[in-house]
Amino acid sequence: MRRVMLGAVALAAGIWGCGGKSSGSDAGNTGGSTGAVPQSGGGGAGGPTGNATVSGVIHFTGTAPTNPKIDMSQESACAGKYTSPPTDPQYVVKDGKLGNVFVYVDSGVPNGAKYSAAAADTIDQNGCLYHPRIFGAVVGEDIVIKNSDNVLHNIKAVPKVNRGFNISQPSAGMTSKRTFASPEVMVPLECNVHGWMHAYVGVLPHPFFATSGEDGSFSIKNLPAGTYTIKAWHEKLGTQQTTVTVGAGETKTADFTFSGPKA
Amino acid sequence: MAAALLSFATTGKLSAQDGKTIYNKWCSGCHGETGAGDGVGAKTMLPHPRDFTKAVYKIRTTASGEIPTDDDLRRIVEVGMPGTAMPEWKSRLSAAEIGAVVQYLKTFSPNSFKGAAAKAIAIGKAPGGDGVADGKAVFQKLECYKCHGLAGRADGKSAPTLKDDYGNPIRPADLTENWKFRGGNSVSDIYTRLRTGLDGTPMPSFQDAVENKLITDEQLWRVAQYVHSLSPEKTPESREVVRAALAQKLPATPDDAAWATVERFWIPVVGQIIAKPRWFAPAVDGLWVQALHDGRSLALRVSWDDPSKSPDPIWDEWLGRMSKTLTDVDGPLATQQGPDRLVVQWAQNPSDESKRPYFLGGDTKSPVYAWRWSSEPKVEEGSEAGLGHFTALPNGSVTQSARYADGQWQVVFTRPLASSDTTKVPRFGEGRAIPIAFYAADGSSGEDEVRGAVSTWYAVYLDVPTPTRVFVAPIAMIALSAGLGMLLVTRAQKNGRANGATDSSPMEER
Numbered sequence A: 001m002r003r004v005m006l007g008a009v010a011l012a013a014g015i016w017g018c019g020g021k022s023s024g025s026d027a028g029n030t031g032g033s034t035g036a037v038p039q040s041g042g043g044g045a046g047g048p049t050g051n052a053t054v055s056g057v058i059h060f061t062g063t064a065p066t067n068p069k070i071d072m073s074q075e076s077a078c079a080g081k082y083t084s085p086p087t088d089p090q091y092v093v094k095d096g097k098l099g100n101v102f103v104y105v106d107s108g109v110p111n112g113a114k115y116s117a118a119a120a121d122t123i124d125q126n127g128c129l130y131h132p133r134i135f136g137a138v139v140g141e142d143i144v145i146k147n148s149d150n151v152l153h154n155i156k157a158v159p160k161v162n163r164g165f166n167i168s169q170p171s172a173g174m175t176s177k178r179t180f181a182s183p184e185v186m187v188p189l190e191c192n193v194h195g196w197m198h199a200y201v202g203v204l205p206h207p208f209f210a211t212s213g214e215d216g217s218f219s220i221k222n223l224p225a226g227t228y229t230i231k232a233w234h235e236k237l238g239t240q241q242t243t244v245t246v247g248a249g250e251t252k253t254a255d256f257t258f259s260g261p262k263a
Numbered sequence B: 001m002a003a004a005l006l007s008f009a010t011t012g013k014l015s016a017q018d019g020k021t022i023y024n025k026w027c028s029g030c031h032g033e034t035g036a037g038d039g040v041g042a043k044t045m046l047p048h049p050r051d052f053t054k055a056v057y058k059i060r061t062t063a064s065g066e067i068p069t070d071d072d073l074r075r076i077v078e079v080g081m082p083g084t085a086m087p088e089w090k091s092r093l094s095a096a097e098i099g100a101v102v103q104y105l106k107t108f109s110p111n112s113f114k115g116a117a118a119k120a121i122a123i124g125k126a127p128g129g130d131g132v133a134d135g136k137a138v139f140q141k142l143e144c145y146k147c148h149g150l151a152g153r154a155d156g157k158s159a160p161t162l163k164d165d166y167g168n169p170i171r172p173a174d175l176t177e178n179w180k181f182r183g184g185n186s187v188s189d190i191y192t193r194l195r196t197g198l199d200g201t202p203m204p205s206f207q208d209a210v211e212n213k214l215i216t217d218e219q220l221w222r223v224a225q226y227v228h229s230l231s232p233e234k235t236p237e238s239r240e241v242v243r244a245a246l247a248q249k250l251p252a253t254p255d256d257a258a259w260a261t262v263e264r265f266w267i268p269v270v271g272q273i274i275a276k277p278r279w280f281a282p283a284v285d286g287l288w289v290q291a292l293h294d295g296r297s298l299a300l301r302v303s304w305d306d307p308s309k310s311p312d313p314i315w316d317e318w319l320g321r322m323s324k325t326l327t328d329v330d331g332p333l334a335t336q337q338g339p340d341r342l343v344v345q346w347a348q349n350p351s352d353e354s355k356r357p358y359f360l361g362g363d364t365k366s367p368v369y370a371w372r373w374s375s376e377p378k379v380e381e382g383s384e385a386g387l388g389h390f391t392a393l394p395n396g397s398v399t400q401s402a403r404y405a406d407g408q409w410q411v412v413f414t415r416p417l418a419s420s421d422t423t424k425v426p427r428f429g430e431g432r433a434i435p436i437a438f439y440a441a442d443g444s445s446g447e448d449e450v451r452g453a454v455s456t457w458y459a460v461y462l463d464v465p466t467p468t469r470v471f472v473a474p475i476a477m478i479a480l481s482a483g484l485g486m487l488l489v490t491r492a493q494k495n496g497r498a499n500g501a502t503d504s505s506p507m508e509e510r
Helices: A003-016 B002-011 B016-026 B070-079 B095-106 B132-141 B187-196 B207-211 B217-229 B257-261 B313-325 B468-498
Strands: A052-061 A092-094 A097-099 A102-107 A121-126 A129-131 A134-138 A143-147 A153-157 A165-169 A175-178 A184-190 A198-204 A209-211 A217-223 A226-234 A238-246 A251-253 A256-259 B241-246 B265-268 B286-293 B297-305 B341-347 B368-374 B378-384 B390-392 B399-405 B408-416 B433-441 B458-462
Touching (some): A052 A097, A052 A102, A052 A238, A102 A134, A102 A184, A102 A198, A121 A153, A143 A165, A165 A175, A165 B207, A184 A226, A238 A251, A238 A256, B187 B217, B241 B265, B286 B433, B286 B458, B297 B458, B368 B408
Parallel strands (some): B241 B458
Antiparallel strands (some): A052 A217, A092 A097, A102 A209, A121 A129, A143 A175, A153 A165, A184 A198, B265 B286, B297 B408, B341 B433, B378 B390
């Protein structure tokens, strides 16, 4: 199973494991999927991979804006999953580190290299929020969309390059599968029944991407040796980039620092 | 369809290049020369004209997220989109011309249409039987009311937050006015929209819900049948004259059961686009008007759909979005929600009916007598010389009783027929048709005394009490013929009994 899945599952267990009650803290709401693992070369369908790694930490300076409170009073099925008033986790900041930053290889992967779709990623609608909120998918990869809330959700993709979709998921237990045909960072996902629900999926032609966890760390593994432009995207703070050259078997560090918006 | 194809064959094939010529002449004014939905008229319209460069279309027979079929595109050009500025074109353009335009539209998004043609989903047939009650239950289960409202009047809790792909405010369909359904109002049309969703809008596809067996395909049909049943069977046609029938007692409140039996008249209203600031995106599109009088007073009930009881804080976000989307129309909208408004205008001097006042609230030369209602609620009586130029009259005698429920206002106005003011107030006399016009505005959408919806002139006709002799003659005739008939029957039965028949009838007992 892909590590991104493990991360999501572990996280879900962390959030929903204790009688389905969330701590309600921002950290508790992170969709901290931790990374992506490239396709194994064994199937022959994957593009080149290697054993180089680019990892780092996303630092945060300044003051993080307060995440907006969400009024879920109209949705008791969701509100009941929280012990304290839920907030929209736009900023996941802890000890000067920033979570939910999507870090990916923007260029450097050989042109024309084709990576086949990996095992499906799951995005869950739970407590009227998306889990994970920020994640990546390979072009053509199945994205499983799941509703764990016993309320009506619609999940609408609003891409600029890809075709969108808008699916109604009227009750708990429902799943749908969708794919994106073209690279696009990021494709916004939204629910129109609950206007506060937002998620973002980075669609790439390769599996070299990761989402920073609560501790701000990320790790992009199984890279072939090469020189890469690495980009880091945050939903409110924009995109930064750096260039890293990494040799076979090496691990190079690429840290980023985001500053809070000026007041 | 067959006719269209035939005509296409006989008129010969036109190219996308011909389509371009036709498009530039007839379509680009709204949709823009580059097809980006940014023509000269675009910004004032809500919904905005379609942006063809994205190839995202609301009305399709293809699955959510897919491109439409050529037939889908052709149909919209042919019949237009009710409830929007998009007119029908089949009376102006030939089938071949429309076909050429469709081919040209696709060139605005070559990548979207470069692959295989989209496939229409298979639409079966509506199941028989009365499915309305079942459909209602599924409608509730699917929580359609979250946007469309419990009574279907687009007043659901999520309605104020809705936006389209461009961030423009978008209203859910008012299910009680199906003549404005963009893709048609047959049960099959509605079912197709449920299956495919309306791409670019918040309306999702229920295809996956059927595939997941959360609901059956039949249940989806039942929802379509239920939705269809929420509108009048026939699209209402406006009639010139609203009849005020004579009643023994006038219902004083809007929810009085007596109103249910009073004939209602549909009065369409359209955006006020003459006086500045003009308004191209009216929230109210029509009023149901009912009238009664008892020889002493006139009661008028006006009912109209408005998803918000303004002002209402949950609609602040909506107003912000309206301001952002419609900034270029004669200045900014109000930053605060005003009340909802209704102005009932009457011609002041109905004796000269050839000279009706200007329909936009009259003018200085010829003002109107107006009942200015707002959702506080209150009504003022006065004289209006142009929209918003209102002077209250002393000793007003009109009263109001208002009710807001399930996305609809119902307001009853009552006033004595007699008036001491014979110059500024029309004579509300029996047997007279008194010119009447309306103005309506939704405060939550930034509408006010000038930005709103107007009607043209109609008339209210007060029934004349029927003279006694009108009743006596027919009753005498009925009695006479009944008497003669009974005589005949009795005789016949007597004869029958004499012949040994044994049947008995109540008539015989008499």
